[in-house]
Amino acid sequence: MYLLRVILFVVVVLSAFSYIALQIPQEVSMPPKPEKFDPQKVQTKSDVVEIGQKIFFGKGQCALCHTIGTDGGRCPNLERVGMRLNREFIYETVTQPQAYVKLDFDQVEPKKFPAQMPVINKPPIGLNEQELLAVISFVQSLGGKVTIEPSEFLAPGASPAQAGAGQEEPVQKQGA
Numbered sequence: 578m579y580l581l582r583v584i585l586f587v588v589v590v591l592s593a594f595s596y597i598a599l600q601i602p603q604e605v606s607m608p609p610k611p612e613k614f615d616p617q618k619v620q621t622k623s624d625v626v627e628i629g630q631k632i633f634f635g636k637g638q639c640a641l642c643h644t645i646g647t648d649g650g651r652c653p654n655l656e657r658v659g660m661r662l663n664r665e666f667i668y669e670t671v672t673q674p675q676a677y678v679k680l681d682f683d684q685v686e687p688k689k690f691p692a693q694m695p696v697i698n699k700p701p702i703g704l705n706e707q708e709l710l711a712v713i714s715f716v717q718s719l720g721g722k723v724t725i726e727p728s729e730f731l732a733p734g735a736s737p738a739q740a741g742a743g744q745e746e747p748v749q750k751q752g753a
């Protein structure tokens with residue numbers, strides 16, 4: 578009788594665990610889905626910025642590391658970064674982060690940030706050219722002038738994200 582109760586107990590516990598395990602969604606590694614938007618509704622630069630903002634806080638995972646306004650410590654605060662960096666620099670920073678490394682000047686001796694800026698157009702983040710344009714326009718909007726036109730955003734093949742029609746000379750990136 579005692580043995581039977583033990584067996585019953587084990588069976589109940591095991592089925593409870595397998596039930597819980599089945600409820601956990603499985604991680605399937607699929608290529609990242611492109612950000613959805615309605616092309617009809619992309620009329621102005623701020624429409625592009627808005628899509629970029631969604632990517633910044635979503636698919637781009639930027640907000641996992643970066644703050645806008647408060648100094649978090651592990652990664653640069655991006656408040657007013659658009660004032661300092663132009664389009665080419667932003668493009669390079671996010672696609673070849675090893676080329677320019679921003680130092681943490683809040684330290685007694687400027688130091689590297691403890692985290693590392695990922696290459697955002699390669700997996701796992703894997704933003705496509707259009708998403709890159711949108712996220713760059715959002716970064717520009719942080720204290721700077723947005724230079725990405727809705728027409729470029731809608732036909733990204735024609736204008737790679739780093740090309741800059743009517744761009745000024747690249748400005749020296751501080752802390753590079």
Ligand code: HEC
Pocket residue numbers: 633637638639640641642643651652653654655658662667670671674675677678679680690691692693694695697712716750
């Ligand atoms: C894993 C953390 C992490 C993620 C995710 C991340 N970054 Fe960064 N980012 C950093 C670090 C660390 C630096 C500073 C070192 C450097 O410049 O390489 C940096 C630097 C930058 C800079 C230059 C800042 C300056 O003041 O010069 C920009 C712009 C930037 N990131 C944008 C982005 C965008 C846009 C995304 C999302 C698509 C993103 N980052 C995602 C960690 C991250």
